[in-house]
Amino acid sequence: MLQKWITSIGLDIGTSTTKLIVSKLLIANQQNQFTLPGCQIIDRRVTYASSIYTTPMVNEVEIDVRRLTLLLEKEYKKAGISLDQVEAGAVIITGETARKQNAESIVHYLAEHAGNFVVATAGADLEGMLAAKGSGAIEHSAETNKVIANIDVGGGTANIALCQNGKVIETFTLHVGGRLIRLNEDGIVTYVSSYLTEFLKNNSLMLQEGEKATFEKLSSICKLLAKETVDYVSALKQTSLLLVSPHTRSSTRPETIMVSGGVGAMIEKEKPKIVKEVAIHGDIGPLLAYQFQAIQVSQAAETTRATVIGAGMQNTEVSGSTVYIKSKRLPLKNIPIIEIPVQQEEEWNPQLFQERARTVCMQASTVFSAEDPPVAIALSHFPYCSYIMLQELAKVISAEFGACFKGAKCLVVLCEQDIAKALGQALAKQENELEIICLDQIDFTHGDYIDLGLPVAGEAISVSIKTLAFSS
Numbered sequence: 001m002l003q004k005w006i007t008s009i010g011l012d013i014g015t016s017t018t019k020l021i022v023s024k025l026l027i028a029n030q031q032n033q034f035t036l037p038g039c040q041i042i043d044r045r046v047t048y049a050s051s052i053y054t055t056p057m058v059n060e061v062e063i064d065v066r067r068l069t070l071l072l073e074k075e076y077k078k079a080g081i082s083l084d085q086v087e088a089g090a091v092i093i094t095g096e097t098a099r100k101q102n103a104e105s106i107v108h109y110l111a112e113h114a115g116n117f118v119v120a121t122a123g124a125d126l127e128g129m130l131a132a133k134g135s136g137a138i139e140h141s142a143e144t145n146k147v148i149a150n151i152d153v154g155g156g157t158a159n160i161a162l163c164q165n166g167k168v169i170e171t172f173t174l175h176v177g178g179r180l181i182r183l184n185e186d187g188i189v190t191y192v193s194s195y196l197t198e199f200l201k202n203n204s205l206m207l208q209e210g211e212k213a214t215f216e217k218l219s220s221i222c223k224l225l226a227k228e229t230v231d232y233v234s235a236l237k238q239t240s241l242l243l244v245s246p247h248t249r250s251s252t253r254p255e256t257i258m259v260s261g262g263v264g265a266m267i268e269k270e271k272p273k274i275v276k277e278v279a280i281h282g283d284i285g286p287l288l289a290y291q292f293q294a295i296q297v298s299q300a301a302e303t304t305r306a307t308v309i310g311a312g313m314q315n316t317e318v319s320g321s322t323v324y325i326k327s328k329r330l331p332l333k334n335i336p337i338i339e340i341p342v343q344q345e346e347e348w349n350p351q352l353f354q355e356r357a358r359t360v361c362m363q364a365s366t367v368f369s370a371e372d373p374p375v376a377i378a379l380s381h382f383p384y385c386s387y388i389m390l391q392e393l394a395k396v397i398s399a400e401f402g403a404c405f406k407g408a409k410c411l412v413v414l415c416e417q418d419i420a421k422a423l424g425q426a427l428a429k430q431e432n433e434l435e436i437i438c439l440d441q442i443d444f445t446h447g448d449y450i451d452l453g454l455p456v457a458g459e460a461i462s463v464s465i466k467t468l469a470f471s472s
Contacts, residue, residue, distance in 0.1 A: 003028045003042075007081060009089040011072070013063065013106075016155035016179060016262070018055045020072060022048040022079045025088075048079035063093075065105040088466070094127045124173035124244055125367040128152060128159035132168055135260035135300035142166030149233050149254035150300060153263035153288070155179035156193070157244060158229055162252060170252065171366070173244040174232065175199075176225050178263050178285025187213045187275040190282075199228075199241045215275050218287055226291035233257060260300035263289045267299045324424020327410055327435035332452045334466075335373055335412060338364045341381040342393065348383070350392045357396055361404035374405045376412040376450050378442070385419055394426035398434070409433070414450070415440040439463065 003026060010021040026043035056067035076082060091106050131152030132138050141148040141163035152159045158176040161168045175195035182191040189211045200206060203224055207213060231237045235253045259267060266289035272278045278287045293299075340360050342353060364375050377397060385393070401411055411434045413423065424438030437452065442463060451464040 006087040007085050009086050011089070011091045011106075012094070013055055013068075013091070014094045014154065016055060018053045018068070018071070020048075020050040020075045020079075021046055022081060048081075050075045050078070063105065068106075090466075092130070094130075124157060124159055125171040125363075128161040128171045128173065129168050129367065131159055131260055132161035132163055135258060135264075137161065137258055137260075137300065138163045138166055138168065140256070140258075140301075144256075146255040147252060149257045151229060151233060151257065151259045151264075151292075151297070152261040153177060153229075153259060153292070154261045155283075155285075158261075160229075160233055162233075162254060164252075168363075170250055171363075172247040172249075174229055174240060174242040175244060176229050176242060176288075178281070178288055179283045181207065181218075181221070181284045182282055183213060183218075183275075183279050183284070184282065185276045185279045187215075187218075187279070189213050195242070200224075202241065213275065215273075215278065218275070218278055218284060219291075222284055222288045222291040223294070225288060226295055230257065230292075230295050230297060257297040258300040259292050259297050263292070264300055265289075267293045323440070324421045324428075324436060324438040326424070326428060327437050329373075329410055329435065330437075330452055330454055332373070332412075335371075335376045335450050335452070336364070336368050337378050337414065337448045337450055337465075338375045339378045339380050342379050343381050343383050348389050348392075350396060353393070354396045354400065357400040358404075361400045365404040372408050373410040373412045373437075374408050376414055377401065378414040380416065382415065382417050382419075385417070390419070390422060390426050394423060394430050398427055398430035402434075410435040410437065412450075412452070413438045414442040416442065 005024050005026050008023050008025050010023065012019045012021075024045045024047055028042045053071060056064040056071065058064045093106070128150075132150040135150050135152070137148045137150035138161075140146075142165060145165065147169075148163045150161050150163065152161075154177050156175070156177040156179060158174045160172050160174070162170040175193065179191075180193040180196055181189065183189045189207060189209050192207050192209055196207075200221065205217070205221055205224065207217070207221065225242075228237075228240060228242060232240045232242075232249065233254065234257070235249055235251055238249050258264075263285055266286050269286065269289065271290045272280075272286045278284060280286060338360050340353075340357050343349075344356075345352060361375075361377075368374055379393075397413065398411075401408070411427065413420075413427065413436075415423065415438070418440055420438040420440035424436050427434075427436050427438065439452075442450075442465075449466040451466065453463065
């Protein structure tokens with residue numbers, strides 16, 4: 001088994017803070033005479049973690065790339081590395097900064113190294129999933145067979161993920177965060193988010209910029225925000241004025257609620273008693289943390305949001321004899337992989353497969369940005385496939401992909417078996433409007449990212465699978 005250590009970086013850029021992590025990842029090539037080539041991260045070591053910086057911004061939503069570049073150059077020197085030593089990495093942009101123009105600016109800065117990086121703008125749902133992974137909520141749900149809710153409370157939003165049996169089953173986001181109200185140590189309010197205005201008014205509480213807030217008033221507001229969050233998470237309420245986007249709350253009730261994020265990190269701290277203690281960071285974060293504690297939710301095992309420490313890569317060459325490519329879009333980079341099990345029952349059941357496909361595609365459509373292609377559908381648990389089964393597969397994939405990703409013009413499908421050409425032809429018959437890329441003999445994992453290169457021999461194309469690496 002061939003092994004190689006690579007240097008990888010993780011750059012985490014949020015609305016409030018930015019952090020750089022340098023890591024060493026041990027990549028093992030597990031190829032042998034009986035299996036396809038496959039690489040995986042078998043060890044990871046964080047060798048450097050920067051200070052946590054306030055994210056340099058031009059305005060409320062645009063990153064100041066010039067200042068960010070200077071900051072990173074300083075941190076590279078401290079870490080004792082240069083960009084040409086970095087072989088892979090991940091840039092995760094979250095919160096209000098998760099916008100396409102910001103991602104493009106960062107890619108431009110990374111220049112020739114950008115191809116080896118996962119650059120993902122994490123919307124609220126993906127951010128909630130990352131938080132649930134980093135906090136230990138997903139792992140805890142697998143160990144206990146309980147429904148676990150993770151509330152990741154940062155500066156501007158609370159990203160919530162419900163976890164069951166080691167998977168995220170529901171995500172939503174509320175306008176609840178430590179920096180939605182800012183004030184100085186004298187209690188003079190310097191900022192009130194417009195997202196809170198209607199909510200506070202409906203609860204007979206008003207707060208305006210320039211007002212001198214009392215400790216009692218701030219306590220009432222924080223208590224109200226914490227209660228609203230926990231009530232909605234607990235399915236005691238079916239709607240909330242604080243929802244970031246429309247959401248239909250399921251009837252699923254969590255058995256355990258944990259809080260992570262910057263506010264979660266302060267839960268165990270002593271209760272602030274005066275306005276000056278509340279405003280130690282220039283906002284209401286410490287008091288909001290106390291009010292969550294008062295409701296008796298638990299602090300997550302790891303309170304900081306899942307830290308992406310980098311990305312490992314594997315490369316494999318796809319067999320040209322069974323590839324189906326009817327698209328001129330190649331090369332393509334950073335396509336998120338979503339896995340759909342084909343057959344989990346003893347016999348093939350197209351209705352059950354359609355239910356699985358619909359669930360996975362609907363969740364993916366809320367998590368990933370509207371790129372084209374938006375995702376690569378990876379088919380796992382694939383038994384022997386008859387002609388009829390192949391046609392039914394193509395029909396379901398085409399229908400569910402089209403329903404969930406209405407603007408997409410390109411469909412990418414990955415298979416483990418040698419059936420890409422036949423499946424690609426069946427998909428092409430189902431949907432004449434879509435460009436089809438169907439590849440096989442791909443070793444994939446749900447949550448990885450895939451790069452599709454140009455043809456290297458006949459129809460064969462080079463493929464790179466990039467796996468996010470977490471510190472936990």
